[in-house]
Amino acid sequence: MLYTFGKIVEEEEGAGAVWLTYIVCALGASIASFFFDQGAVSLGASGAVFGLFAVAVLLKLKFSFQKLVEGLVLGQFVVKQVLQEVKSAQAGGLAIAGAKVGHVAHLGGALMGVLLILALSRLPEVSPKKKLP
Template structure:
């Protein structure tokens, strides 16, 4: 499922941000996911050391960036953003609910809901940070 979502949402981010922007976004969101996981998830779960491993946190960041990068007054992009946004909001709320409920286990391994939420947060913060940077093509216009 991660590979499918990476292909879909990675391509959507690539359409607006280019190949380098997609790689940069993925890495920043992966670091955000790992950081939140390390800071907020207990290191020891049921007597065993807990580690966070996987691409899904970074992919949640791509979810957020793919939606936020499409927000504009262009009707086509606005419609794409609304449709994608509905999917992303449902996914993020589902992750938050699962975390509050104690989490899910797949194949005996605990799902890193905090990492998913951390990746999504990193994506939002990245877009907000980059929107504050002046566009050199705009000739100094905001």
């Protein structure tokens, strides 16, 4: 999933955007996990990957037919995953190989991804300098 959604972000915005998104969403996931999951410390990458899910979908929601269809397909997947995470978090989560799955961290990472896109969309466009003939 990291490769799939990271590749989408990279194709749209570049490699630096993948790193920025991953780090910001990982921090958001850890913070959400700590404050809303009874002081749990999130150590996995899944919260950051959930953030990449959200960013990939929002980047695809530009107004062209192809991008709209891609955004809807990806969006359907992300919405399904987010709803599954909400249900799992409400049910108390589950443990895999003795480690508790950080469902709240997943949701925190996705939320941080959405907030990152909202913040970056408010920045003015920077156009590359044109070379004079």
